[in-house]
Amino acid sequence: MIGGNPRGAKWHPSKLTMTRLWMAEGLDQADQEALAEACDNIRSVSAGTDLQREGTPACSLHILLDGWAARYKIMKDGSRFIPAVSVPGDLCDPDALQFAKLNYSVRMLSAVTVIILPRQQARALLASHPAIANVFWTLAFSEHSIQTEWSASIGRRSALHRTAHLLCELLMRLTAIGKADGHSYDLPVTQEQLADALGLTKVHVNRMVRSLSAMEFVTVQHRRVQIHDWLGLSAMCGFQPNYLRLETIAKEFALKLPITGAHIRARSARDVPSSLSF
Numbered sequence: 001m002i003g004g005n006p007r008g009a010k011w012h013p014s015k016l017t018m019t020r021l022w023m024a025e026g027l028d029q030a031d032q033e034a035l036a037e038a039c040d041n042i043r044s045v046s047a048g049t050d051l052q053r054e055g056t057p058a059c060s061l062h063i064l065l066d067g068w069a070a071r072y073k074i075m076k077d078g079s080r081f082i083p084a085v086s087v088p089g090d091l092c093d094p095d096a097l098q099f100a101k102l103n104y105s106v107r108m109l110s111a112v113t114v115i116i117l118p119r120q121q122a123r124a125l126l127a128s129h130p131a132i133a134n135v136f137w138t139l140a141f142s143e144h145s146i147q148t149e150w151s152a153s154i155g156r157r158s159a160l161h162r163t164a165h166l167l168c169e170l171l172m173r174l175t176a177i178g179k180a181d182g183h184s185y186d187l188p189v190t191q192e193q194l195a196d197a198l199g200l201t202k203v204h205v206n207r208m209v210r211s212l213s214a215m216e217f218v219t220v221q222h223r224r225v226q227i228h229d230w231l232g233l234s235a236m237c238g239f240q241p242n243y244l245r246l247e248t249i250a251k252e253f254a255l256k257l258p259i260t261g262a263h264i265r266a267r268s269a270r271d272v273p274s275s276l277s278f
Contacts, residue, residue, distance in 0.1 A: 015042070015065055016115075017253075018177045019089040020142075024135040031131045038125045039063065039115045043068025045108050048154040052093055060118045064093040067112025068188050071104040072196065073123040083147065085109070087170070089177045094140045097122055110188040119237075142245040149243045157237070162198055163208040164237035167218060167225055168260070172241045175257055175273035176249060183227040183258070187220065205237040 016022040016036055027035070042065065045051065051062050054073065062069075069086040071093070083104065086092045092106045096119060126133035149169075153162040170187070174180040189197075195205040207212045215234040227233055240262050242275045246254075 001070040001193070011081045011139040015162045018179075019063055019065070020139055020177075020249070021043075021063065021089075021132075021135055021251040024138065024179075024249060026131050026134060027250075028131065031129050034125060035132055037115060038121055038205070041116045042241055043114055043116060045112050047108050047110050047112075049108045050099045050106065051106055051114070052096070052271050054103060054105045055101055057100060058093065058096040058102050058119075060116050061062055061094065061096045061122055062106065062183050063115040063117065064088050064090050064092060065113040065115060067114075068109040069106055069112060069114075070109050070189075070193065070197070071106055073104050080196045081199070082193060083150065083172075084143070085197060087173055087177070088179055091139055091143075094136070096103065097126075097136065097140075098119070109193060132253060138245070138248050142248065147246055158197070159200055159204055160208050160211060163200075163205065164212060164233055166194075166198060167212075167220075167227065167240050168234050168237060169241075169244070170225070171227060171230075172244060172257060176244075176246050176255060178255060183230050185225055189223070229257055231261035233261070238262050 003188075016039060021039075022032065027142060032058050045067075049068075051069070064086055066088050068088075069090075069092050070082045071084040072080050074080055074081045090115070093102060095102050104221060122136075126136060146169075153165055157165060171180055171183065174185045179185065191205050191209075192202045195202045198205060200208070209218075209220050212233070213220070217227065217229050217236070219228065224239055235238075241257065241260065246257065
């Protein structure tokens with residue numbers, strides 16, 4: 001349930017610093033102060049709680065400070081599909097800025113702390129601060145880019161490659177916000193939830209994870225991922241992080257990201273003299 005902390009309790013603007021809103025380039029001090037003032041409604045939410053349900057009025061945007069969330073849809077046959085996963089610092093439901101009702105639900109995958117920003121307040125903020133408006137739209141377009149890549153995975157990548165690709169993506173996203181430890185990170189989701197995000201069955205996901213482990217690429221245990229061969233894993237599934245649009249993070253917040261095996265392979269191919277290419 002959404003609980004306990006009254007508006008503004010234990011709140012400090014520093015809590016915003018690892019969100020994609022705050023980290024985006026183009027914000028000056030006045031923009032940051034306005035953003036911090038608008039984002040002072042912080043709540044604790046337990047795992048399994050729906051922040052938003054499909055088809056019901058969407059009056060607020062939700063910005064994760066801690067914890068994981070997912071957008072999901074319940075299909076006609078009762079099955080569930082997860083088209084997006086939100087990690088700390090993400091907007092859970094950017095569509096709520098524009099639309100009164102959403103075509104998906106938002107559920108907490110873990111216990112979280114979340115900023116609740118009413119739509120009308122958000123619109124007033126964007127109208128008075130064009131730089132903040134630009135950041136919101138940049139994040140919304142970035143979400144579209146990620147969704148395109150997820151669609152490509154489900155439509156064209158093998159089960160093994162799409163599983164590996166998602167594990168690579170999560171490492172990159174979490175590294176960018178300081179939530180990864182080298183090539184290791186927490187994965188507070190069940191195999192069933194992972195299956196719903198990959199368009200596979202739980203049994204199939206289990207088989208793919210075991211295959212990646214047998215290939216000595218990765219270990220997934222106790223809801224933690226340890227990537228043993230990052231270059232090999234990222235090269236195998238063709239992971240290229242461009243679609244994450246991490247270049248929109250301001251230089252003062254930019255962390256060193258791992259170079260992918262696919263990137264090295266592509267660069268090596270470009271370095272081959274044309275007379276040797278075929």
